[in-house]
Amino acid sequence: MSEILDYVLLLLLAATAIGIVRLRGLIAVVMLSGIYSLLVASLFIVLDAPDVALTEAAVGAGAATILMLGTVALTTREEKRARFRPVSFLVVVVTGLMLIYGTSSLPPFGAEDAPAQVHVGPRYLTEGYEQTGVPNIVTAVLASYRGFDTLGEVVVILSAGVGVLMLLAGRRRAQGEKGQ
């Protein structure tokens, strides 16, 4: 069942991505990118990652869509007709083919004996609950083992917020000068 859902959601994601490339109305593009994030979140549920799915639904589908809609409202709603760029397209296709060739040496999807599954992860799964008392291992790693990294993450959000505020404050100042 989860394999079928995985297939269907990935196909929907590809369709959404093609829609984003083809549409020129920016509000529609932003809404599609919100749908893309929501599909990604659903896929994370299927792939046994509920914590990541909740974050992606709240941040990717919620906050990012609001920020992009705000930007579209402050700038323009229509993309100018862009000409097709064959060189860019060729670069993208060649890179994609090389990456697909590269996947041939990856272990199959869902393999239990893949190198990523046998080294560090099992240690957290077997000892994490005893050491921290938190049954959700993702939370245990995030808040306990790597608490300082999470603090660093908060610093990143703070500096991004300060950056956005400074940029938009400059906007208001410039508008005031124009009005005088």
Next chain:
Amino acid sequence: MDFVDGFATHYNYWIVIILMMTGFYLVIARPNMVKQLVGLSLFQGSMFILYISFAYVTGGSAPIIVEGEQSYANPLPHVLILTAIVVGISTTAVGLALVVRIHQAFGTIEEDEIHDLTRED
């Protein structure tokens, strides 16, 4: 590698690469800056799927310890991607604020038009 075999076992990775390249194309080929930022978030989203696919174990369950459950998904990629989502929204927010300022300074957010405007000076 047998093509059909490769498709069945690496389906997730292949679609991830297609999504990634779609975002890449938007970033390098489209002059509209909002579209470029949407392309960047497509790219990011595909990267998240790649990592969560690495963590998945067939027949496993979410990494929340329950008695009697033997097989879990790997928790470490989940933690990495939680951090990446938050850092991603921060960079997107700064990018969008820059787009608003560029629109105010040049009256357009099309890259080629800005290029023409700055060349005339």
